Amino acid sequence: MDPMEAIKQTYFQECxxxxxxxxxxxxxxxxxxxxxxxxNAVFRAVHSIKGGGGAFGFERLVTFSHAFxxxxxxxxxxxxxxxxxxxxxxxxxxxMLADFVAAARSGSSAEIDxxxxxxxxxxxxxxxxxxxTGVDNFEDLGFVPMQISIDEPEIGVAAPPxxxxxxxxxxxxxxxxxxxxxxxLLRELCSLGHAxxxxxxxxxxxxxxxxxxxxxxxxxxxxxxxxxxxxxEDVFDFVIGSCDLEISERIEAPDTIDAFVAQDEPPPILPxxxxxxxxxxxxxxxxxxxxxxxxxxxxxxxxxxxxxxTIRVDLDKVDRLVNxxxxxxxxxxxxxxxxxDAGMARSTPLGNGLVELEQLLRELQEGVMAIRxxxxxxxxxxxxxxxxxxxxxxxxxxRLVLAGEGTEVDKTVIERLGEPLTHMLRNAIDHxxxxxxxxxxxxxxxxxxVTLTAExxxxxxxxxxxxxxxxxxxxxxxxxAIEKGLIAPNAALxxxxxxxxxxxxxxxxxxxxxxxSGRGVGMDVVRRNIVDLxxxxxxSSLPGKGSRFVLTLPLxxxxxxxxxxxxxxxxxxxxxxxxxxxxxxxxxxxxxxxxGRRLLRVRNTYVPLVAICDLLHVDGGERDxxxxxxxxxxxxxxxxxxxxxxxxxxxxxxxxxxxxxNYQHVxxxxxxxILGDGRVALILDVDGLVSLCREDISSxxxxxxxxxxxxx
Amino acid sequence: MNMDTxxxxxxxxxxxxxxxxxxxxxxxxxxxxxxxxxxQTTPLPHAPQHVRGVINLRGVVLPVVDLRARLGRGQTEASxxxxxxxxxxxxxxxxxxxxxxxxxxxVSSSEIQPPPELASDGGSSFATGIAxxxxxxxxxxxxxxxxxxxxxxxxxxxxxx
Numbered sequence: 001m002d003p004m005e006a007i008k009q010t011y012f013q014e015c016x017x018x019x020x021x022x023x024x025x026x027x028x029x030x031x032x033x034x035x036x037x038x039x040n041a042v043f044r045a046v047h048s049i050k051g052g053g054g055a056f057g058f059e060r061l062v063t064f065s066h067a068f069x070x071x072x073x074x075x076x077x078x079x080x081x082x083x084x085x086x087x088x089x090x091x092x093x094x095x096m097l098a099d100f101v102a103a104a105r106s107g108s109s110a111e112i113d114x115x116x117x118x119x120x121x122x123x124x125x126x127x128x129x130x131x132x133t134g135v136d137n138f139e140d141l142g143f144v145p146m147q148i149s150i151d152e153p154e155i156g157v158a159a160p161p162x163x164x165x166x167x168x169x170x171x172x173x174x175x176x177x178x179x180x181x182x183x184x185l186l187r188e189l190c191s192l193g194h195a196x197x198x199x200x201x202x203x204x205x206x207x208x209x210x211x212x213x214x215x216x217x218x219x220x221x222x223x224x225x226x227x228x229x230x231x232x233e234d235v236f237d238f239v240i241g242s243c244d245l246e247i248s249e250r251i252e253a254p255d256t257i258d259a260f261v262a263q264d265e266p267p268p269i270l271p272x273x274x275x276x277x278x279x280x281x282x283x284x285x286x287x288x289x290x291x292x293x294x295x296x297x298x299x300x301x302x303x304x305x306x307x308x309x310t311i312r313v314d315l316d317k318v319d320r321l322v323n324x325x326x327x328x329x330x331x332x333x334x335x336x337x338x339x340x341d342a343g344m345a346r347s348t349p350l351g352n353g354l355v356e357l358e359q360l361l362r363e364l365q366e367g368v369m370a371i372r373x374x375x376x377x378x379x380x381x382x383x384x385x386x387x388x389x390x391x392x393x394x395x396x397x398x399r400l401v402l403a404g405e406g407t408e409v410d411k412t413v414i415e416r417l418g419e420p421l422t423h424m425l426r427n428a429i430d431h432x433x434x435x436x437x438x439x440x441x442x443x444x445x446x447x448x449x450v451t452l453t454a455e456x457x458x459x460x461x462x463x464x465x466x467x468x469x470x471x472x473x474x475x476x477x478x479x480x481a482i483e484k485g486l487i488a489p490n491a492a493l494x495x496x497x498x499x500x501x502x503x504x505x506x507x508x509x510x511x512x513x514x515x516x517s518g519r520g521v522g523m524d525v526v527r528r529n530i531v532d533l534x535x536x537x538x539x540s541s542l543p544g545k546g547s548r549f550v551l552t553l554p555l556x557x558x559x560x561x562x563x564x565x566x567x568x569x570x571x572x573x574x575x576x577x578x579x580x581x582x583x584x585x586x587x588x589x590x591x592x593x594x595x596g597r598r599l600l601r602v603r604n605t606y607v608p609l610v611a612i613c614d615l616l617h618v619d620g621g622e623r624d625x626x627x628x629x630x631x632x633x634x635x636x637x638x639x640x641x642x643x644x645x646x647x648x649x650x651x652x653x654x655x656x657x658x659x660x661x662n663y664q665h666v667x668x669x670x671x672x673x674i675l676g677d678g679r680v681a682l683i684l685d686v687d688g689l690v691s692l693c694r695e696d697i698s699s700x701x702x703x704x705x706x707x708x709x710x711x712x
Numbered sequence: 713m714n715m716d717t718x719x720x721x722x723x724x725x726x727x728x729x730x731x732x733x734x735x736x737x738x739x740x741x742x743x744x745x746x747x748x749x750x751x752q753t754t755p756l757p758h759a760p761q762h763v764r765g766v767i768n769l770r771g772v773v774l775p776v777v778d779l780r781a782r783l784g785r786g787q788t789e790a791s792x793x794x795x796x797x798x799x800x801x802x803x804x805x806x807x808x809x810x811x812x813x814x815x816x817x818x819v820s821s822s823e824i825q826p827p828p829e830l831a832s833d834g835g836s837s838f839a840t841g842i843a844x845x846x847x848x849x850x851x852x853x854x855x856x857x858x859x860x861x862x863x864x865x866x867x868x869x870x871x872x873x
Contacts, residue, residue: 330771570754616758617757657773659766662772663806666758668757672766672773679768680753680766680767682757
């Protein structure tokens with residue numbers, strides 16, 4: 001990949017993070033929790049996106065973000081006060097910016113209609129800009145001018161030494177070649193604190209020796225304020241390789257400081273503590289730079305989001321590591337089996353060593369798995385925007401409440417979580433929630449609430465989507481199911497059964513197919529997605545009060561807790577998540593049913609009984625369940641099933657190995673794993689087994705199918 | 713033992729030759745990953761006769777096809793003397809159960825005759841040519857086609873003998 005491409009990729013990755021930071025900031029502003037640092041963060045995010053965009057020539061992106069940034073700048077400098085309407089506009093602008101970035105990333109030439117938002121932004125900027133008195137347009141200058149108020153005599157009286165930085169910045173020709181603009185960098189620097197910029201022209205040659213593509217200018221900047229080194233380094237993030245940059249700290253005595261800022265009025269966004277009079281001694285800053293108080297407050301409040309050093313790693317490297325560790329676990333198991341077979345006692349040094357090895361490996365495996373886990377936040381972050389759009393489209397008022405965003409899940413699960421969650425939110429807002437008028441009529445608040453939570457529970461991750469809407473209309477659902485022939489007209493179904501009907505394919509009770517949903521492809525696709533992930537989804541609902549979807553997902557797709565069973569001379573693995581119980585039935589509990597089918601009585605219900613050896617054609621398996629073991633399993637959508645096997649061999653965590661890439665999908669088999677003795681054991685797919693059960697095996701097919709175990 | 717026939721023009725191709733059921737076959741050496749002794753397979757349910765099951769190849773689960781059965785000549789009575797040839801073609805890796813591996817053959821493309829047209833089952837789809845050397849006839853197999861056909865759940869299919 002040519003260097004430009006690589007840089008572009010990095011830019012887009014960073015845009016993702018910047019857009020997230022921007023959205024977070026805007027949401028805090030919306031809920032009134034923003035402080036000056038928040039505004040700054042939003043401004044910086046948009047500014048950085050603009051800067052990079054300019055480097056790559058994304059003109060429309062740059063134009064748009066410039067307008068956006070201008071308004072944000074006015075807000076953070078206190079010249080523009082925000083009201084809820086303005087914040088809504090900012091949110092829209094933020095969404096639009098994300099659209100621009102996406103378009104730039106995919107190279108799409110689709111037109112994004114921004115002129116309405118641009119007009120609104122410039123109105124916002126224009127109006128308030130005129131109200132300001134005596135503030136020059138500091139775009140032309142390299143630094144922010146200070147306002148000196150002569151009314152406060154305390155200013156200038158002995159102040160504690162000020163942290164300040166001496167920065168020397170000399171760009172190389174490469175910096176300009178990449179389209180970077182030192183002016184923008186300097187301006188960014190200035191926004192961090194009070195800056196004094198001096199240009200160093202010592203390297204500028206005579207005109208006839210000047211190379212137009214050369215770089216001869218350098219700048220010395222003295223930057224004062226409560227600024228951390230990383231903040232300064234951040235400014236030069238994009239250009240770090242193509243310039244000389246020296247940052248050194250210096251302690252300044254207060255009276256050498258030339259100017260300082262006192263604000264005419266504290267902008268509404270700054271916390272009350274930023275009273276210029278009392279803080280002046282410690283504060284020398286540009287309009288919106290945080291002073292010490294907000295800095296402390298920020299630290300206290302954001303300790304959990306404090307920036308920890310991180311590194312970016314290629315996912316391939318991590319996957320390889322995970323695979324290797326999986327192999328280690330298998331090999332260790334094999335060694336343990338061999339040692340056992342050799343008859344060695346456990347208390348020998350070898351035996352002890354092996355036990356320790358096992359412990360260490362377990363820890364290693366957990367550690368490596370943890371590398372791949374990420375907080376669900378990255379998926380949840382996309383939801384607020386979705387909810388905003390849906391609310392606008394449906395004309396409903398919706399508030400989204402998120403909780404448990406820090407819950408960590410394997411990356412593979414996270415990637416595939418987005419789609420089902422999106423579907424469920426769509427469903428909740430489009431179908432679940434009533435219009436504001438209907439809600440008021442029903443005595444509910446105008447605004448509907450949709451809650452999205454995630455938490456760890458019992459070794460799995462549980463995600464709930466709740467809405468306080470109208471709940472499932474059971475009569476309609478039942479009628480629709482009968483109409484579509486999905487159930488018999490006189491079928492006796494419990495409330496829960498009816499609720500779960502919505503997961504059947506082609507089901508939709510929406511009387512109109514709306515743009516958003518109602519095409520009848522929603523919930524069954526969601527269920528399919530979740531099941532493919534190895535999870536389960538259940539719905540419960542109270543008419544008039546709301547509905548709740550509960551999803552459980554495994555923490556990782558690579559490893560599975562399984563029950564190892566023997567059938568004939570074969571070994572299979574049953575996912576523990578589906579196992580209810582196991583027992584040896586009594587003869588009187590086994591009943592014949594119809595042609596060749598059997599039922600098992602379990603407490604007060606009858607459950608279909610199936611022998612694995614029959615279903616999967618394993619030779620030598622125990623067909624008589626009363627002589628073997630029955631495992632009761634639960635499958636989504638089909639209730640309970642009793643599986644007859646020979647014996648239970650144990651329970652272990654197995655590494656999932658897919659063979660579908662090299663072969664094809666086999667009904668009833670989810671994947672394979674490698675046991676301690678090196679042999680392959682097949683992992684059963686409970687839902688697949690149920691489908692198999694239902695198929696009528698014709699005699700012709702039966703004769704063509706190889707008997708398992710016959711020739712192996 | 714590397715057999716180079718010496719004569720003939722055209723690009724030189726290398727094949728690994730192997731035997732199963734009294735026939736000798738050749739496969740493009742570039743498709744062969746490795747050669748292993750026979751190990752017990754874990755059978756796959758509902759698989760056609762020629763798919764013996766899967767084995768563990770250093771952590772990868774690999775399907776094993778019995779070439780003799782694929783040719784419609786019954787199942788191999790596999791023992792530790794038999795051989796699994798690990799073939800990789802177009803993203804798919806599989807194992808081929810054969811009786812024994814013979815040698816590496818270097819042949820020029822002009823020495824390979826087209827396979828005889830046989831009207832019946834059209835199963836000659838796997839043979840891309842025949843190399844005649846002294847008293848041997850080596851049928852060159854198209855590994856890509858063989859690998860692809862693994863997926864198609866044909867109950868029976870056979871190569872013209």
